[in-house]
Amino acid sequence: MLFQEAAANTNGYMIAGYAVAFIVMALYVVSLYIRTRNLNRDLTTLEELNKAAPAEIKTAQTPKSRPQTCNQKGTKIAPCN
Amino acid sequence: MAAIEVSLVFFLITIMLGSIWARPAWNTWWTWDPRLTTAAITELVYLAYFMLRQGIDDPDRRARFGAVYALIGGISAPITFYAIRLFRTIHPVVIAGGNPKAQGGFDMTPDMLTAMFVALGAFTVIFIDLYWNRIRLATWKTRLND
Numbered sequence: 001m002l003f004q005e006a007a008a009n010t011n012g013y014m015i016a017g018y019a020v021a022f023i024v025m026a027l028y029v030v031s032l033y034i035r036t037r038n039l040n041r042d043l044t045t046l047e048e049l050n051k052a053a054p055a056e057i058k059t060a061q062t063p064k065s066r067p068q069t070c071n072q073k074g075t076k077i078a079p080c081n
Numbered sequence: 082m083a084a085i086e087v088s089l090v091f092f093l094i095t096i097m098l099g100s101i102w103a104r105p106a107w108n109t110w111w112t113w114d115p116r117l118t119t120a121a122i123t124e125l126v127y128l129a130y131f132m133l134r135q136g137i138d139d140p141d142r143r144a145r146f147g148a149v150y151a152l153i154g155g156i157s158a159p160i161t162f163y164a165i166r167l168f169r170t171i172h173p174v175v176i177a178g179g180n181p182k183a184q185g186g187f188d189m190t191p192d193m194l195t196a197m198f199v200a201l202g203a204f205t206v207i208f209i210d211l212y213w214n215r216i217r218l219a220t221w222k223t224r225l226n227d
Contacts, residue, residue, distance in 0.1 A: 010105045017101045021094050025207070028090045032214055039221050046225070 082134070083215035085151060087208060089127050096120055107171065115164040116172040123157040130154060 099117065100110050111117065130150055137143040165172045175189055189197065 008105060013101050013105055017098050020097045020101065024090060024094050024097070025211075028087075028211065032211070032218060036214075036218055036221070039218065039225060043221070043225055 082147065083212055083219055085127055085130055086215055087211045089124065089131075090211075091204070091208065092120070092124050092127070096124060112171070114172050115168040115170045116161065119157065119161040119164040123154075123161050126154040126157050 096117075099120070103112070103117075104110050130147065133150055134143055134147050137146055164170070165174050
């Protein structure tokens with residue numbers, strides 16, 4: 001008992017561990033939030049463009065210029081509406 | 082991809098916390114021990130996964146190459162787990178490592194096991210939440226690209 005060493009104080013390391021875990025997770029949550037916000041912004045911009053110029057889009061999709069397929073791969077499917 | 086991204090964050094936390102634990106236990110922040118080395122390799126393998134995906138433009142090829150790479154990269158996880166059992170190492174075997182009361186034994190005591198299972202439950206919930214949010218983000222991105 002007399003010669004027994006006292007246990008090392010490792011409280012600082014414990015606090016550092018919690019801090020690292022919370023900071024890294026918080027940074028990831030912030031990155032998710034920013035990416036979601038940017039996507040929403042892009043989506044809103046596209047919707048506004050679609051609303052602002054529906055006439056131009058309709059003239060661009062005349063029966064002559066309209067492609068026979070709707071998807072980008074070129075496989076034949078039902079005509080576009 | 083969503084699971085790998087969240088796992089990458091969690092594994093980074095694991096490596097950093099291991100380093101913080103190593104400082105008072107081993108008197109060093111980092112040593113090239115088999116467990117630490119294989120853990121660092123696993124983190125780098127999955128970091129490279131995102132670099133691979135960034136480098137391929139065609140979505141179909143990106144998905145196929147990414148899936149194959151993720152499957153092959155998955156081998157690094159069991160290697161990391163068994164590294165301390167297969168090689169000479171200073172890292173303790175804390176799960177099924179022997180009698181915890183034996184001198185020099187490192188297996189977990191009942192109190193440590195309770196703390197571990199509580200933490201495991203809490204982090205599983207956090208993982209599912211982050212994973213769900215990441216999937217939602219990917220779904221929106223796909224819809225926007227379409």
